[in-house]
Amino acid sequence: MKHYGLYINGSWVTTKEKIDVLNKYTRKPFASTSVASGNHVNEAVEAAKQSYRQEWGPYDRYLIIKKAGELLLERKEQFAEILAKEVGKPYGECLGEVERSALTLEISSEEAKRIHGEGIPVESAPGSENCMSFTVRVPVGVVAAITPFNVPLNLVCHKVGPALAAGNSVILKPAEVTPIVALLLTEVFEDVGLPKGRLNLITGEGPVIGEALLANKDVNMFTFTGSPRVGEYIRQNAGLRKVALELGNNSATVVHHDTDIEKAANVIAGKSFANAGQVCISVQRIYVHEDVYEAFLGFLKDKTEKLKMGDPFDPETNIGPMIRLEEAERVEAWVKEAVEQGAQVEVGGTRDGVFYSPTILTNTHRDMKVCRQEVFGPVVSVETYKTEDEVIEVVNDSDYGLQAGLFTSDLRFAMKAARKIEVGGLIINDASAYRVDHMPYGGVKKSGTGKEGPRYAIEEMTEERIIVMNV
Numbered sequence: 001m002k003h004y005g006l007y008i009n010g011s012w013v014t015t016k017e018k019i020d021v022l023n024k025y026t027r028k029p030f031a032s033t034s035v036a037s038g039n040h041v042n043e044a045v046e047a048a049k050q051s052y053r054q055e056w057g058p059y060d061r062y063l064i065i066k067k068a069g070e071l072l073l074e075r076k077e078q079f080a081e082i083l084a085k086e087v088g089k090p091y092g093e094c095l096g097e098v099e100r101s102a103l104t105l106e107i108s109s110e111e112a113k114r115i116h117g118e119g120i121p122v123e124s125a126p127g128s129e130n131c132m133s134f135t136v137r138v139p140v141g142v143v144a145a146i147t148p149f150n151v152p153l154n155l156v157c158h159k160v161g162p163a164l165a166a167g168n169s170v171i172l173k174p175a176e177v178t179p180i181v182a183l184l185l186t187e188v189f190e191d192v193g194l195p196k197g198r199l200n201l202i203t204g205e206g207p208v209i210g211e212a213l214l215a216n217k218d219v220n221m222f223t224f225t226g227s228p229r230v231g232e233y234i235r236q237n238a239g240l241r242k243v244a245l246e247l248g249n250n251s252a253t254v255v256h257h258d259t260d261i262e263k264a265a266n267v268i269a270g271k272s273f274a275n276a277g278q279v280c281i282s283v284q285r286i287y288v289h290e291d292v293y294e295a296f297l298g299f300l301k302d303k304t305e306k307l308k309m310g311d312p313f314d315p316e317t318n319i320g321p322m323i324r325l326e327e328a329e330r331v332e333a334w335v336k337e338a339v340e341q342g343a344q345v346e347v348g349g350t351r352d353g354v355f356y357s358p359t360i361l362t363n364t365h366r367d368m369k370v371c372r373q374e375v376f377g378p379v380v381s382v383e384t385y386k387t388e389d390e391v392i393e394v395v396n397d398s399d400y401g402l403q404a405g406l407f408t409s410d411l412r413f414a415m416k417a418a419r420k421i422e423v424g425g426l427i428i429n430d431a432s433a434y435r436v437d438h439m440p441y442g443g444v445k446k447s448g449t450g451k452e453g454p455r456y457a458i459e460e461m462t463e464e465r466i467i468v469m470n471v
């Protein structure tokens with residue numbers, strides 16, 4: 001069983017203390033990682049700070065990040081195999097994640113060449129007639145990047161790619177349960193010649209590493225994807241430093257009476273249960289116009305009943321295990337509570353160890369946990385609505401606002417929803433779970449602050465500096 005080290009200042013450092021990484025299907029460990037102390041964190045931050053002070057121009061950054069994306073693709077099968085083991089999602093989905101990750105790096109590399117400011121007409125102010133001015137964007141310095149378990153390669157690339165492209169140095173802290181692809185990605189960057197200290201990887205306990213990073217004043221920015229609980233903790237303790245947060249959601253998707261109901265049901269089934277629902281824009285709340293409710297529910301049930309749970313390496317498998325037994329038990333308890341409060345299970349509603357079956361609930365109401373909170377599991381509720389205003393109101397009745405979906409052929413309703421639905425992204429004629437990697441991605445309300453997508457992340461990870469020349 002391979003034991004992985006920490007990566008600090010271009011060297012691998014192993015610790016005796018270990019965290020086993022489980023194959024999420026067999027539940028047996030297949031690798032282990034080192035456990036960083038506060039001292040390791042401080043060494044990594046110092047290395048990042050020193051490295052950041054070295055000259056590293058945009059074209060060199062472009063070349064290195066581009067090569068990393070190409071090498072990642074060459075190692076596609078190795079990465080996909082590890083992803084299938086450590087996350088537990090089907091191998092085909094894992095190959096897709098690796099391909100997207102390579103694209104995220106490619107886009108980041110291109111953006112390295114396009115970071116620019118703008119001319120500011122200071123000469124139009126009385127007394128500044130002899131002045132000229134422009135802005136430049138400068139790197140923030142040392143970026144701490146903390147990532148979640150569910151999409152552990154692409155969400156790492158969404159932080160490391162833009163941070164390096166912008167000229168920063170990075171301390172990467174992947175999730176304890178899915179750290180191996182981040183370690184392999186670090187090897188890729190080492191192999192393509194990333195200057196030492198530019199990327200440091202620290203594994204271990206989230207709270208210990210988080211506390212050490214927050215206490216170290218040489219960390220200039222935190223970019224975090226994960227739960228609202230940890231995101232708020234980071235925001236509260238980062239002081240005046242920059243913080244970008246990609247947090248949870250209880251994503252809604254609306255099906256209006258004027259759409260192709262069967263097509264909508266097929267898309268929604270595919271985007272509700274992928275990765276066992278452990279995707280932050282996964283469909284959770286479905287609102288269907290009362291005229292087409294019965295037909296839609298029939299199609300959705302039909303499609304969902306055909307989904308097969310099992311071994312991620314079996315090509316027939318659509319849904320793998322959930323990440324932890326406690327998560328599957330939590331989902332089971334929330335569904336049970338909903339049923340006690342009057343919900344009806346149309347499909348699924350059963351747990352077999354760490355597997356939770358794809359589940360459709362009806363007769364739900366907005367204050368049940370399965371609607372009000374983030375399920376982060378393979379469970380959807382289906383409710384009816386009568387009017388446009390009513391459905392917009394219920395979609396917005398959420399603490400979250402990452403993305404939502406709306407199926408309609410009525411351009412007027414689509415435009416009304418675009419103005420009124422409170423989210424970072426509204427997807428028309430698709431479900432909430434739509435993302436391509438160069439689009440701006442991020443939420444409002446409790447779903448976080450700041451945007452990802454390389455161009456937008458680079459804006460978060462740079463400061464604007466104005467230069468005024470009195471000539």
Ligand SMILES: NC(=O)C1=CN([C@@H]2O[C@H](COP(=O)(O)OP(=O)(O)OC[C@H]3O[C@@H](n4cnc5c(N)ncnc54)[C@H](O)[C@@H]3O)[C@@H](O)[C@H]2O)C=CC1
Nearest residue numbers: 147148149174175206207210226227230246247248249280
């Ligand atoms: N908006 C988005 O783009 C996404 C949001 N998520 C959200 O992530 C959550 C699920 O992911 P999890 O990995 O379970 O989240 P989590 O918040 O438990 O962990 C995320 C990361 O934070 C670290 N961490 C834990 N305690 C910490 C602390 N005190 N200080 C600093 N770091 C700490 C963990 O080790 C891990 O690396 C869900 O709420 C989901 O919605 C997940 C993917 C994408």
Ligand SMILES: O=C(O)[C@H](O)CS(=O)(=O)O
Nearest residue numbers: 150151278279280281435
């Ligand atoms: O937030 C997530 O779970 C991911 O960002 C969704 S995606 O990037 O895998 O589409």
